[in-house]
Amino acid sequence: MTEIKENPVCHPVQRVAENRFRRVWAKLKRNKAALVGAFLILVYVLSAFTAPVLFPGNPSAPNLIKSLESPTFRDPLGTDELGRSILGRIIYGSRISLIIAVGVVLVGIVFGIPLGLISGYYGGKIDFGIQRITDTMLAFPGFLLALALVSVLGVGVKNTVISIGISMVPLYIRLVRGCVLSVRQEDYVEAARAVGTRDVVILARHILPNVMVPITVQTSLSMGTAILFAAGLGFLGIGVQPPTPEWGAMLGSARSYLFNAPHVATFPGIAIFLAVLSFNLLGDGLRDALDPRFKI
Amino acid sequence: MSESAMPLLEIKDLRTRFHTLDGIVNAVDGIDFEVYQGETLGLVGESGCGKSVTALSILQLLRCPPAEIQGSVRFDGINLLGLDREGVRKIRGNEISMIFQEPMTSLNPVLKIGEQISEAARVHKNMTRQQAWRWAVEMLRRVQIPGPGSRSKQYPHKFSGGMRQRAMIGISLSCNPRLILADEPTTALDVTIQAQIMSLMQRLKEEFNTAIVLITHDLGVIAEMASRVVVMYAGKVVEEAPIKELFKDPRHPYTRGLLGSIPVIGRKEKTGRRLQEIPGIVPSPMQMPLGCRFHPRCPEVMNRCCEQQPPMIHLAEHRRVSCWLET
Numbered sequence: 001m002t003e004i005k006e007n008p009v010c011h012p013v014q015r016v017a018e019n020r021f022r023r024v025w026a027k028l029k030r031n032k033a034a035l036v037g038a039f040l041i042l043v044y045v046l047s048a049f050t051a052p053v054l055f056p057g058n059p060s061a062p063n064l065i066k067s068l069e070s071p072t073f074r075d076p077l078g079t080d081e082l083g084r085s086i087l088g089r090i091i092y093g094s095r096i097s098l099i100i101a102v103g104v105v106l107v108g109i110v111f112g113i114p115l116g117l118i119s120g121y122y123g124g125k126i127d128f129g130i131q132r133i134t135d136t137m138l139a140f141p142g143f144l145l146a147l148a149l150v151s152v153l154g155v156g157v158k159n160t161v162i163s164i165g166i167s168m169v170p171l172y173i174r175l176v177r178g179c180v181l182s183v184r185q186e187d188y189v190e191a192a193r194a195v196g197t198r199d200v201v202i203l204a205r206h207i208l209p210n211v212m213v214p215i216t217v218q219t220s221l222s223m224g225t226a227i228l229f230a231a232g233l234g235f236l237g238i239g240v241q242p243p244t245p246e247w248g249a250m251l252g253s254a255r256s257y258l259f260n261a262p263h264v265a266t267f268p269g270i271a272i273f274l275a276v277l278s279f280n281l282l283g284d285g286l287r288d289a290l291d292p293r294f295k296i
Numbered sequence: 297m298s299e300s301a302m303p304l305l306e307i308k309d310l311r312t313r314f315h316t317l318d319g320i321v322n323a324v325d326g327i328d329f330e331v332y333q334g335e336t337l338g339l340v341g342e343s344g345c346g347k348s349v350t351a352l353s354i355l356q357l358l359r360c361p362p363a364e365i366q367g368s369v370r371f372d373g374i375n376l377l378g379l380d381r382e383g384v385r386k387i388r389g390n391e392i393s394m395i396f397q398e399p400m401t402s403l404n405p406v407l408k409i410g411e412q413i414s415e416a417a418r419v420h421k422n423m424t425r426q427q428a429w430r431w432a433v434e435m436l437r438r439v440q441i442p443g444p445g446s447r448s449k450q451y452p453h454k455f456s457g458g459m460r461q462r463a464m465i466g467i468s469l470s471c472n473p474r475l476i477l478a479d480e481p482t483t484a485l486d487v488t489i490q491a492q493i494m495s496l497m498q499r500l501k502e503e504f505n506t507a508i509v510l511i512t513h514d515l516g517v518i519a520e521m522a523s524r525v526v527v528m529y530a531g532k533v534v535e536e537a538p539i540k541e542l543f544k545d546p547r548h549p550y551t552r553g554l555l556g557s558i559p560v561i562g563r564k565e566k567t568g569r570r571l572q573e574i575p576g577i578v579p580s581p582m583q584m585p586l587g588c589r590f591h592p593r594c595p596e597v598m599n600r601c602c603e604q605q606p607p608m609i610h611l612a613e614h615r616r617v618s619c620w621l622e623t
Binding site: 186191193194195197201206 | 359361387389390393396405420
């Protein structure tokens with residue numbers, strides 16, 4: 001093969017991927033709510049990573065002398081019934097919550113995306129089978145499904161992730177399938193088939209990148225839901241178990257002291273609220289920013 | 297074209313029907329024709345007469361169900377309809393490739409042009425990524441895209457319609473196939489680009505010694521490119537003729553109608569007639585007229601045409617017509 005002579009005139013190096021990222025960021029920047037969400041998520045992530053620096057010592061070690069103290073300078077958010085710093089436990093709790101959120105989304109993606117792709121692309125009996133199972137799972141409210149699964153699997157971080165993750169799978173299947181149904185009609189998919197490309201390659205290289213936008217949005221929203229579900233399970237005492245600092249479990253054990261020490265329940269509640277809110281705000285912002293129909 | 301040689305593609309009694317909620321649609325209803333090595337066969341007809349479905353049936357790119365393909369499509373002696381999925385996949389893009397009508401939507405917007413061209417080479421020729429990429433650049437150069445090296449790194453939205461169609465031609469030629477099914481390759485392009493694409497295809501056809509089935513409704517394009525023409529109407533072949541004879545002596549009233557509907561400057565002064573049109577529209581495949589399918593629109597209709605389907609009358613080698621006027 002001969003060396004190809006380049007025409008020096010048409011030579012701007014293309015960085016479409018980078019331009020696209022910049023364009024999305026420009027749109028996201030204009031959405032103040034999404035920025036607040038992103039900032040709060042960043043705060044949570046940073047505190048999760050730097051927890052031992054921010055709060056040296058064991059957040060679960062009891063100190064009964066300081067039991068149920070109101071907020072002071074030493075313990076800005078007060079202490080719980082065992083005298084442990086609520087701020088410290090919230091900071092360590094962000095680790096648990098983020099791990100659960102990421103784990104749940106991974107379970108949803110790993111099972112949901114391939115099943116959705118197969119279901120939408122092949123159609124027919126395969127689609128029918130997958131969709132009836134999905135229907136059955138969606139017939140239960142998500143939290144109820146997670147509750148039922150966790151009661152079978154048992155308590156702990158791992159089982160919480162698995163059970164909430166499974167309850168997310170049908171959402172991903174439906175979302176991906178719907179997008180694939182429209183993308184598979186595109187001429188370029190037919191053109192790829194006409195070239196003799198294998199189905200696996202068509203799904204992974206031609207279809208999946210074209211359905212990434214809704215998946216990204218769904219992932220952000222799912223992380224908020226996952227944190228909420230995990231807190232719910234913790235609150236009911238069947239999720240992550242004390243003394244592990246988990247926000248829902250903290251809320252659950254603070255229930256008894258709601259009247260004489262309301263701060264014990266309030267602050268973990270705020271932590272949950274802000275985490276869920278920020279993921280939802282970011283998700284909504286991403287939806288607008290990634291949708292090419294909304295031009296700035 | 298050597299008459300004695302085995303045809304490269306031999307279609308016999310191809311029937312493609314779609315099972316829809318409103319009933320069965322016979323899009324292609326028992327057609328046959330041959331394509332020989334290195335020739336260009338024109339497949340002509342109005343919109344909806346089954347030209348594209350014929351091409352898609354050859355490569356089995358239709359979803360079955362709802363589609364159902366019957367008959368025989370022999371490529372180089374092998375019946376393509378008898379092959380399994382994997383067998384057909386090895387033919388697609390490698391031995392038979394396709395050029396689509398709509399260059400604006402036939403390229404994937406999220407993949408670089410080079411990746412899309414190198415795909416076929418990687419699938420069929422076991423090239424590594426780098427080899428295939430170099431091959432893709434070479435293909436872009438062959439289809440006369442300036443600066444192929446930097447162009448291959450661009451995404452389709454940076455390409456104009458004509459360039460995209462060139463890239464599509466590059467994809468279709470990248471495994472040096474023996475047959476290209478070109479489904480209205482220039483319909484979506486404007487006239488000057490059309491001419492460029494046509495001369496490019498003509499040149500590459502000779503360079504690669506590829507046979508082309510050129511599907512179009514543009515008889516001007518056919519006149520320039522094809523050596524032989526098959527005219528389709530409502531899912532059937534109505535006439536086949538070598539190109540010169542078709543224009544000199546069209547036998548079927550439908551072919552005459554098609555030729556009469558080409559605008560010619562100065563026609564009115566010469567003949568006193570304005571542009572001819574064929575009255576009516578292609579019949580719905582759900583309600584095919586009895587007898588000859590063209591009879592409701594035919595200017596020379598006879599009683600017989602409404603009752604009986606005309607037989608295919610072979611006048612000479614590759615010269616046949618299906619009309620009661622010939623009997």
